[in-house]
Amino acid sequence: MADMGKDKQRLVQLVAREVLSTLRSRGMVSGSQQQQSVAPAPIRPPAGTCTGDYSKFIELRDTFGADPNGLVADQPIDNESRGEPIPLAGIITASQLQQAMETSPGGVAVIAADARLTPLANDLARQDPQKWRRVASGSEGKASSSSSSYPLPWLWWIAGHCPNVDQVTGQRTARMRPSGVGRQPNLMGQVVREIAAALKAGQITGAVLFVDNAALATCFANRCTSIRAVVGTCGEAVEQGVSELGANVLVVEYPHVGLRAMGAMVDRMLQEPPKTPAQVQRELADLHRC
16 A cells, blocks of 8 residues: 555656646746746736737837837826816716815815715815815906806716826826716717717816727717717827817727827817817708708
8 A cells, every 4th residue: 555655656746747847848937846937927908908019000109109119118298287277067076076186286176166066075075175165156366266267177088997098187187077977888878978968068178088999989979969079090180180170079099099199199189179160060060961
């Protein structure tokens, strides 16, 4: 019986040596048998996650500032000059109010005269009354100037998650506010309805959508008469959309756009309020009857 135990032990050792020998021949194991180091398994992000890897998009490397290895240069985006924060408008949630308190100059959130707070936001406002103020419509003075004296904010929404989008939007919180709709891709229709309603109510200037499927987002958005959406394939495309169409919604396929290019396109949209040429307005009105 003792001999059978020894035979099993030798068999196990033999199998182990064969396995390690095979792994070493494939480059998956290095070092001696006494100290084996297994190579780390490659981990790939889920589909639709922004990676900044341009190895599969050679033609886009120069456009979006990639290095020769296909990686986006990690350079910070210059913060835009920020003066008086724009008032929060529409229905304000507790998270939006808290974010405004944390990012506004002096730590004081500014709320439009006609804005409404959710119950949780009301609780937060009562807890920290010194950290927010409401803009009184029609009053004089900087602290109580009319909300119309401020540029309206731009709404932004993302389907999924991307660190580049977090950085771009985080550096522009004075001009951009997040949508209250969840980040699931199947909520695109709900997001478009929110944008259209806010545009008609005069609560926002426009919107920026960060998606992994620009075709779906653009098709949905341009079904609304109040929306003129363009896809941000490059800086020139955004420039043409702004100057020739008066685009008020920018659609960005974030898996294929680098950090610097994304920031530049967003900044171009935020640079001035959309102005649609009269001829384009007439053409759009006629096309809506098709």
